[in-house]
Amino acid sequence: MPFAPGVLERPALEVAPLLLGAVLTRGAVSVRITEVEAYLGRIDPGSHAFRGRTPRTATMFGPAGYLYAYFSYGMHVCANVVCSPEGEASALLLRGGEVIAGIDEARIRRPTSKTDADLARGPARLTKALGIVLGDDGADLGRSQTTSWVVRAPLMLKRM
Numbered sequence: 001m002p003f004a005p006g007v008l009e010r011p012a013l014e015v016a017p018l019l020l021g022a023v024l025t026r027g028a029v030s031v032r033i034t035e036v037e038a039y040l041g042r043i044d045p046g047s048h049a050f051r052g053r054t055p056r057t058a059t060m061f062g063p064a065g066y067l068y069a070y071f072s073y074g075m076h077v078c079a080n081v082v083c084s085p086e087g088e089a090s091a092l093l094l095r096g097g098e099v100i101a102g103i104d105e106a107r108i109r110r111p112t113s114k115t116d117a118d119l120a121r122g123p124a125r126l127t128k129a130l131g132i133v134l135g136d137d138g139a140d141l142g143r144s145q146t147t148s149w150v151v152r153a154p155l156m157l158k159r160m
Helices: 012-018 101-109 124-132
Strands: 024-025 027-038 067-072 078-083 090-101 149-152
Touching: 012 027, 012 078, 012 090, 024 090, 027 101, 027 124, 067 124, 078 124, 090 101, 090 124, 101 124
Parallel strands: none
Antiparallel strands: 024 027, 024 149, 027 090, 067 078, 078 090
8 A cells, every 4th residue: 555645745754764664666576664764855964955956856855755866976876765845855765675575586686695685785785676776766656557666655554
């Protein structure tokens, strides 16, 4: 079940615990999110949006529920889930997860992983396991029936 409308349109610190246990699916691969890191936009010196909107950070300033993808250290793609109301630019870095479906495809994408538990451990490994590339910046995470992305709320949110 996708997140209810408005759930992601809250401050990153409120959304962070809700995203833990959520499942991000792209194609055949599904990853249960086990670790996130909140970035608070213009009030957070660690946030890409701290210095304001740029072409690189435009997705962070958009509506909640979109993927903000970027290069880290010029060699790895990392991904964030945009949250908070449009214009506030907060996001949650997907720091780690556990592949729960499509493990064979994830292994092909991450052939150097020594164990299955290692496939999505860390932000760059998670994006690699899911096949996230820089061109996925701005992808809609489940609002469209035609998208290949789906973010499902953890079971505890279904009861709320």
